[in-house]
Amino acid sequence: MKSAYLPIAFLAVLSLEACATGPKPDYSKFFEHQPRSILIVPPFNKTTAVDAPGFFLTTISQPFAEKGYYVFPVFLTRDILIDMGLPDEGVLSQVQPQRFRETFGADAVLFVTIKAWSTAYVLLASAVTVEAAYKLVDTDSGEVIWEASQRVVQDSGGGGSGGSLVGALVGAAVKAALHAVITDYRPLARQANSFVVIKRRQGLPTGPYGSDYQKDYANYRD
Amino acid sequence: MISRTFQVLALWACLGLMGCAPPSLYDWGQYEDSLYIRQKDASESGQAEAFKMLEVMIQEADAKNYRVPPGVYADYGYLLFKQGKPDQAITYFRKEAVLYKESKYLMDSIISRIEQRKPQ
Numbered sequence: 103m104k105s106a107y108l109p110i111a112f113l114a115v116l117s118l119e120a121c122a123t124g125p126k127p128d129y130s131k132f133f134e135h136q137p138r139s140i141l142i143v144p145p146f147n148k149t150t151a152v153d154a155p156g157f158f159l160t161t162i163s164q165p166f167a168e169k170g171y172y173v174f175p176v177f178l179t180r181d182i183l184i185d186m187g188l189p190d191e192g193v194l195s196q197v198q199p200q201r202f203r204e205t206f207g208a209d210a211v212l213f214v215t216i217k218a219w220s221t222a223y224v225l226l227a228s229a230v231t232v233e234a235a236y237k238l239v240d241t242d243s244g245e246v247i248w249e250a251s252q253r254v255v256q257d258s259g260g261g262g263s264g265g266s267l268v269g270a271l272v273g274a275a276v277k278a279a280l281h282a283v284i285t286d287y288r289p290l291a292r293q294a295n296s297f298v299v300i301k302r303r304q305g306l307p308t309g310p311y312g313s314d315y316q317k318d319y320a321n322y323r324d
Numbered sequence: 325m326i327s328r329t330f331q332v333l334a335l336w337a338c339l340g341l342m343g344c345a346p347p348s349l350y351d352w353g354q355y356e357d358s359l360y361i362r363q364k365d366a367s368e369s370g371q372a373e374a375f376k377m378l379e380v381m382i383q384e385a386d387a388k389n390y391r392v393p394p395g396v397y398a399d400y401g402y403l404l405f406k407q408g409k410p411d412q413a414i415t416y417f418r419k420e421a422v423l424y425k426e427s428k429y430l431m432d433s434i435i436s437r438i439e440q441r442k443p444q
Contacts, residue, residue: 139426160359167394168349172426175395177362178402207429288360311349311394 127304129322132247135240137209138310139172141202143194144180145214145234154219154287158234161292162214165299170312174206182206203241210247213237218253221285229257232290236298238306248306252298254290350393353381358399375403394424398431410438 142162145155159176167173186205188194195213202211218233233253240247299306307322308314358377361370378400385392401416414435421431 156363157360160356160363163359163395164352164356164393170349172394172424174427174430175399175402177359178395178398181402205430207426209426288356292356 127249129248129307131240131245132238132307132322133319135209135243135245135247137171137238137240137247139174139207139209140166140238141174141179141206141208141211141241142166142176143183143202143211143213144190145216146192146195147216147219149216149219151219154216157288158214158216158219158291161288162295165292165296166212166306167311169299169306170309170315171306172309172311174208179206199239199241199244208241210238210240213239217251219287227257229255230285230287230290231255232287232294234291234294234298250298250301250304252294252301254294254297256290351381351385351388351390352393353377353384355381355393355396371403371406375400375407378403391423394427395420397423398427405438410442414438 142159145158147155159180163173163176182205183189183194188197199211202208213236215235215237216233217235218231221228221230231253233251235251236249237246238248239245303321308316308318354377358374361377362374364370365373378396381396382392382400384390397416397420401413401420404416405413417431417435421428
């Protein structure tokens with residue numbers, strides 16, 4: 103049974119919706135500060151899924167570290183924040199960014215807002231959606247140095263591909279998976295986190311551990 | 325038959341993805357699964373399972389002379405600390421600080437806190 107999930111995860115990539123809003127982002131603040139390390143704090147949850155922030159956190163370290171940044175361990179960070187009396191998202195956004203530097207020595211802090219974490223059943227098809235907004239703040243100046251958002255939708259193929267044999271098979275498999283177990287949102291969260299980082303001209307420039315460090319800036323400057 | 329169709333599709337989708345992704349900086353082993361288990365199962369057995377996964381990652385990285393990803397030594401140290409092994413925990417917090425200088429500030433502050441609490 104487990105092997106059936108793997109292709110579904112990959113197929114989800116095919117139905118990925120890039121959610122690019124607004125004009126091309128301005129990277130001047132980013133290049134002014136050039137963080138080496140990123141502190142990822144527990145996400146702000148705008149959905150009704152109470153377990154979303156915890157599971158989301160398990161999928162975010164890897165893409166940011168792979169982009170060349172030092173990423174502080176997320177659960178250690180969460181526990182330290184709880185010790186400091188900052189148990190959740192709501193209060194975290196009120197904290198002076200400089201405090202994250204004083205406590206953790208982090209160059210930048212990443213605030214994530216989870217905007218969608220849901221499964222919709224529409225007649226014959228179902229769609230799973232994960233959407234998040236990301237804001238990277240310099241812990242010295244308090245300035246926002248990068249902002250992006252990403253939406254990933256995985257549907258059961260009830261639409262355009264419905265006519266083909268493959269489409270029918272895939273649709274049935276996804277439906278079976280969705281109905282058989284509690285939806286695992288992690289593959290979608292993982293994709294959102296990866297795409298938002300590597301997205302051309304909107305993603306994050308390479309950090310100090312990446313081979314393109316200070317070489318890919320032209321991709322983000324106009 | 326069905327699974328073969330899926331495999332071909334999966335491979336195709338996978339190749340399409342790799343085409344635009346740079347090669348990995350790190351071998352992540354079961355890091356994400358270890359976080360998932362810690363999130364899902366806060367009991368001692370869940371923590372122990374996560375600990376084991378990090379241990380395997382560290383052993384493999386040592387054997388192949390790879391750099392473990394950011395946070396792995398620190399997380400391993402943190403789990404050791406929670407198991408009541410402060411001295412071993414400090415060893416791994418130090419390793420994190422040496423491997424990633426960006427963590428030194430936090431690691432030093434954690435180490436000094438642990439040392440203050442230890443009975444002399």
